[in-house]
Amino acid sequence: MAAERLISRTRAQQLDFVRSIWPSIGEDEFQREDYGRLFTFIDRETNVTTKYLGRYSKHGVDEIAEYIHFLRGNFTYSKTQAITSNQISQRIDGGVISRTLDLAASVWLTTRVDTEVATGCVTWHLNDSLQSSILSHFQSTVIVNDTKSDIIPRGFTMAHLCKAYGFRVVWTDDLRDHLSVDWENQRIMVYEHLIYLYNFLMHPAPIPIPIEIFEEAIDTINLLFPSDQKRTKRFLRSEHRIFNRLGYCGRERRMRLSDYRHWRERITVLKEVLEDPPKGHHQLVLDKERRNFLNWATFWIAFVVALLTIISIAFGIVGVVYSVKSYRIALESLHVGVQQTELAIAMACTDTEMAARLPQYCSGA
Template sequence: MNYRPRCRSAGDMGNIPMCNMIWPVLSERPYPADQYTNLAMHVREQLSQATRPLEAFISSPTNAEKMAMIVASVRDHPSRPLGEILDHLSPSVLEKDKLNPSIIEALLHAASLNAMVKLPELGTCNNFENEDRPTAGKDGHSLQEAVSSMFSTPTRRPEDQLIDHKLTMSYLSVYHKYDVIWVNDLTQHLQIDRSLRTIKIFQHKIWLSAHASIPGQSLLGDALVCEALDTLNLLFPQHDRRNHSFLNDRGQRFYSLGYCGRERNLHLQDYRYWGSNLEQLMDIMKEPRRGFWQLVPNARQLNILESANFWVAIFVACLAIISFAFGLVAVVYAKKSLDVSLESLELTRLQYQLSVAQACTDPDQAKRLPLFCKPSG
C-alpha cells in the first residue's frame, strides 16, 4: 500500500500534522499527542538543515510539504537508482538539471528522514569504513542499498542464550552508572562508550511502532525495524516502576506505548543486527557494581570479602558511636551527681549551723559548748 502525504497550508504546523505528513503511516493508528514531541523536533531540525536545498523545488509553498513530497518519492521507489528518482522528481524542480547538488542534497535529507539514518553526502563515501559499500548515486546503487549497507550483520550469530531479564537501562544506570544519550540515527543505536559510561539509544519508539505494524514504508528492511523495536522493549520493559521513572526523568514518554504488539524477546540469537551490542551490555552486568552498590553482597560477583570488611567496619563504627554516646551520657549524669552532692553538703553545713545556733540559745547548753557559743556582749 502506497501512502501519499496530505497537504497542509503554509505556516506553523502542529506536531501531529507535520509528522503525519512526513510519515503518513503514523496516521493509521492513534498515538497520544505527547509521543510526537521529540519526533517533530527531529523533523524541524532536518527541515532547517535542508532549507536551501528545498529552494530548488517549486511543487509546494512550504518546506514541510516539499519534504513530504520527496519522502513519498523515496518511499514509493526504494529499489530504483538515484537517477530514476531524480527523473521522477524533475517536474517539481525549478532547474531541470537533475545533477544539481541542491536537488541531490534535498533527496538525501528526505531519504535520511525516511530511514531515520544520516546518509552521507555524495563524494564522502570515504567516511565509510569499507569504501566498497553501496553509496547513493554511486554505480547506480539505490537508496535502499545505501541504507542497508550502513547496518552490518556479524558473520558469527550470537549464541542461543537467554538474556537476563534484569538487563534494563535503569539497572545499568543504577548499578553500573551508565547514562543514556538519546539519538535520532538508528546507525548509532546501542553504541556503547565504556570510558564515558554512556549508551546511545534511538528515542523514536512511535516511529518504530508505526513502521513495524505496516511493512514496506521505509528504506530499512522490516526485520531491522522490528529488531530495533525489540531492543527498546528489552531495555525499557513494561510493569517496571523504576524504568517508568527513569524515562520520565529524562523527558521520554514512550513507556505508555507498551510493547507495540510484540513481546519482550530475551533470546539473544534473535538479534541479528544488535546482538553483539547486547552481548556487551550483558558483559557490563557481570562487572563489579559501582558506587555504594559495590559494597552490597551480590551473587553476580565475588565481592563477599569486600562486603564483609565494609559491613564489619560499619558495625565497629556504630559500636564506637554508641559507646561514645553512652560515655557522654555517663559524664552528664556524673556532673549532675556531683552537683547534687555539693548541694547536699551545703544543706548539711547549714543544718549544722542551725543546730549550733539553737543549742547556744539555751544558757545551760551554751556553758557546755564554750567553743561554739561565744558569750554575748
C-alpha cells in the same frame, strides 16, 4: 516561518504528513502526543531548506513530503535514475536534487544520508540504489546455540546500567547509532523514536530497511526499558521521555542473545558490563539474581574481619589504659597509707610513755 514547523501545526496537518510515511494510518490511531520528539527531529532536518534556499529544490516540510512519496515507490532506483526522473527533475541542477533526495531520505528513514559530507553519514552514490546504500549499514550476525551464556539477566536494564555503573544515555535520531557506546565518557546512545518503529509494525509501508530490523530495534528497547517496571518509569520521567506509553508494542521481552541478530554484538558488550562489580555504594548490595555474590561476599567478609580487628585493638587499648590507671591508683593509695602511718607515729611520739616504748621510731623525735 512558524507555519513551516510541523510540531506547531494542527492535528489534521500533522496527520497529513504522517501519512506520507504510513499511508494507512487511521485518524483515530494518530495520537499526536506520541510524535513530539519525531516532529522536532523532522523540523530540525527540514529547516536547512529554508536556511540555504539555493541548495535544495524543495523547501519546507510539505515539499520534502513530496520527495518522500517519490522515494517510497522508487528506493530501488540508482541515485542517477532518481535525479533524472521526470517526476522530480524539472530541469533543476542535479546537485540540488541530489541534496534534496539525501535530505528526504534522512527524514524518511531517520538515518542520516548525506553524500557530500559522507563522514558519519550514509553515502548514496550515483550508481547505487538507496536500498543497497542503507542496507550496508545494518549487518546481522549468526545465531548462537542456546547455552548458559546466551541468557540475558532480567536485571539488564538501562536504569540499572546508569545507576550502578555510571553510564548516561544520549538519545539519538539515527537508527544506526542505536546502542553504540562511548566508553571514554560512559555514554550509551539510544534511538528514541519508538513510535516510528511501532508504526511500521502496525501500518506496513514500503521502505528499504527490512521490517526485521525494526522489530529487533523494538525488542532492544523493550529489553532495556521494560515498560512495566517502576524503576524504568522513574528513569524515563527523569529523562523527559514518554515512549513507554506504547508498552511492549505487542511484543514480549526477549531475554536471550540468540533472539538478536542486528544488535547482538552491542547487547553482548553491555551485558558483559554486568560481570564487573557495580560502582560506588551499589557494590554493597546483593542483586536479585545473586550474580555479584562472590564480590558481595568478599567485600563483606573483609569488612567484618576489619571490623573485628578494630574492635579487638580497641579492647586491647582499653585494657592497657585500665591497667595503667589501676597501677597509678595503687601507687597513690600506697603513698597515702605511708603518710597516714608517719602521722600516727609522730602523734604517738609526743607522748613520753609511748616514746619510751617505741625508741626505734621516736629516737629522733
